[in-house]
Amino acid sequence: MREWLDDALFYEIYPQSFKDTNGDGIGDLKGIAEKLDYIKELGCNAIWINPCFDSPFVDAGYDVRDYYQVAPRYGTNEDLKHVFEEAHRRQMHVLLDLVPGHTSTECEWFKQSALPEKNRYTDRYIWTDKVWNAPQGIGNITGWLRGGYDREGACALNFFTAQTALNYGFYNKDEGCDWEQDMNDPGPLSTREEIKNIMRFWLSMGADGFRVDMAASLVKNDPESKGTIALWQDIRAFLDREYPEASLVSEWGDPARSLTAGFNMDFLLHFGPSHYPDLFRTDHPFFRKDGQGDLTDFWRIYNENYRKASKLHSLICIPSGNHDMIRMARFLDPDEMKIAFAFLLSMPGVPFIYYGDELGMRYVDVPHSVEGGYERTGSRSPMQWDKTVNAGFSTAAPDRLYIRQDTENMSVINAESEKQDPDSIYSEVARLIALRKEHEALHNWSTFRLISDSYPLIYERSGCTEDLIVAINPTAENRSFEGISAGEVIYSTFGKTLKKEEGIITLPPQSAFYLRKE
Ligand code: NOJ
Ligand code: CA
Numbered sequence: 001m002r003e004w005l006d007d008a009l010f011y012e013i014y015p016q017s018f019k020d021t022n023g024d025g026i027g028d029l030k031g032i033a034e035k036l037d038y039i040k041e042l043g044c045n046a047i048w049i050n051p052c053f054d055s056p057f058v059d060a061g062y063d064v065r066d067y068y069q070v071a072p073r074y075g076t077n078e079d080l081k082h083v084f085e086e087a088h089r090r091q092m093h094v095l096l097d098l099v100p101g102h103t104s105t106e107c108e109w110f111k112q113s114a115l116p117e118k119n120r121y122t123d124r125y126i127w128t129d130k131v132w133n134a135p136q137g138i139g140n141i142t143g144w145l146r147g148g149y150d151r152e153g154a155c156a157l158n159f160f161t162a163q164t165a166l167n168y169g170f171y172n173k174d175e176g177c178d179w180e181q182d183m184n185d186p187g188p189l190s191t192r193e194e195i196k197n198i199m200r201f202w203l204s205m206g207a208d209g210f211r212v213d214m215a216a217s218l219v220k221n222d223p224e225s226k227g228t229i230a231l232w233q234d235i236r237a238f239l240d241r242e243y244p245e246a247s248l249v250s251e252w253g254d255p256a257r258s259l260t261a262g263f264n265m266d267f268l269l270h271f272g273p274s275h276y277p278d279l280f281r282t283d284h285p286f287f288r289k290d291g292q293g294d295l296t297d298f299w300r301i302y303n304e305n306y307r308k309a310s311k312l313h314s315l316i317c318i319p320s321g322n323h324d325m326i327r328m329a330r331f332l333d334p335d336e337m338k339i340a341f342a343f344l345l346s347m348p349g350v351p352f353i354y355y356g357d358e359l360g361m362r363y364v365d366v367p368h369s370v371e372g373g374y375e376r377t378g379s380r381s382p383m384q385w386d387k388t389v390n391a392g393f394s395t396a397a398p399d400r401l402y403i404r405q406d407t408e409n410m411s412v413i414n415a416e417s418e419k420q421d422p423d424s425i426y427s428e429v430a431r432l433i434a435l436r437k438e439h440e441a442l443h444n445w446s447t448f449r450l451i452s453d454s455y456p457l458i459y460e461r462s463g464c465t466e467d468l469i470v471a472i473n474p475t476a477e478n479r480s481f482e483g484i485s486a487g488e489v490i491y492s493t494f495g496k497t498l499k500k501e502e503g504i505i506t507l508p509p510q511s512a513f514y515l516r517k518e
Contacts, residue, residue, distance in 0.1 A: 010352040011044035020394035029079040043433030046093040058162040059372035063104035084206030098210035102158035114149035123187020127153035168218040171227035209247035229261040236262030255305040259314040287340040291475030319352035330363040342512035345432040360425040386416035441468040467517040473507035487518035
């Protein structure tokens with residue numbers, strides 16, 4: 001079951017910015033199909049596509065208007081089916097982005113729900129009894145939409161004002177409150193069934209599963225996520241019956257909960273308890289050469305979650321970044337990034353590479369927010385393919401592109417140039433992926449044991465046929481460690497050499513090694 005996760009390595013595509021094939025300045029599904037070979041050649045065998053459904057794009061598509069329809073600007077449902085087919089022909093898998101927590105206020109369900117007359121969508125959203133009643137501090141409710149509709153009541157929000165929360169019920173209900181519904185009331189149950197139908201629709205067309213947006217947010221006033229966990233267990237059971245191969249990765253950021261809920265994978269995120277930012281994105285990221293990073297909290301939580309994940313036979317995903325985070329290249333220089341990738345691609349679980357991170361694409365300073373991106377906008381600029389106009393992304397006039405490109409750097413930072421340069425970030429990432437595939441000890445399920453949690457960072461990866469040691473020194477100085485029996489070097493960054501003397505290994509400045517265990 002879901003065996004394809006055993007060697008999955010994901011590439012995240014923000015469809016707006018990947019490849020435009022009709023010259024309108026916005027990426028599209030035909031563009032994705034066209035570039036599958038590029039992704040495959042890099043070594044990734046699975047993709048996650050951010051929402052590509054009909055939407056007014058107030059939040060880049062995380063405000064869905066019609067869950068059953070591809071957004072016309074990206075193409076048609078047939079085009080998406082074609083992406084599935086082309087991916088499968090290359091032994092690749094495709095996850096769509098499911099947004100179950102909220103819809104756009106332009107969604108037909110919401111329009112019906114906002115009508116004063118009772119209808120089948122009346123309870124699809126969470127409405128209070130009076131427009132004046134908008135209680136603060138209810139877990140998982142970010143605010144209220146008040147006024148503008150003839151229906152009495154305020155409607156709960158899940159994110160921005162245009163993203164009204166779907167109704168899955170409350171875990172802790174206020175006594176005497178008659179508008180908070182139980183998880184098993186007919187309204188919440190019909191919302192849940194509709195989400196299953198959406199999943200059926202795309203899975204039967206060829207999707208391989210979903211990345212689930214804000215997976216923790218569904219049941220309200222649910223401080224320990226007990227209700228939300230039960231809800232997802234029910235959805236996983238439905239999938240196991242009807243689509244056992246389908247995989248789910250949660251945007252939850254708390255594997256202890258999400259993996260219990262039945263998700264096959266959970267991402268570490270820039271928010272939540274994981275301390276993920278300490279790796280690549282704090283004032284002192286661990287992988288910066290100043291050597292000021294501190295992963296104590298990261299490892300404490302990771303180790304605990306790793307044990308839980310292994311018991312549940314599920315996986316923790318470390319992403320290079322995503323469409324919500326500031327790009328890694330804003331915090332780390334190219335050499336630091338290569339070492340960061342030597343870590344990311346030798347850890348257990350499923351690695352995720354955000355489009356363009358394999359090139360070291362920069363965070364772009366943009367004049368204003370695009371489609372609800374705000375500070376995220378600069379991480380969403382169009383992919384840099386080559387040295388031609390608009391870096392090969394589109395034939396549109398540059399001022400018509402979805403987001404401004406990194407015009408200062410794109411003649412150097414682009415896929416074509418970097419492929420030809422053995423010293424580029426691209427070439428390093430491709431090499432590291434090839435090694436991960438070649439060595440069983442580096443595979444997704446092979447075991448992990450932390451040996452040294454700071455500088456140098458040292459861990460062991462073990463499969464059935466081999467044991468490897470990963471030793472990483474991101475700092476600008478030599479770092480030594482006593483007490484491991486390191487053998488043959490199978491990889492080193494920048495061709496650096498490791499010193500071994502009487503049981504002490506010394507790593508030169510800015511180096512990462514994969515070694516056989518002796
Ligand atoms: C998380 C998504 O990744 C983000 O881009 C979006 O704005 C929010 N969820 C709301 O759906
Ligand atoms: Ca287009």
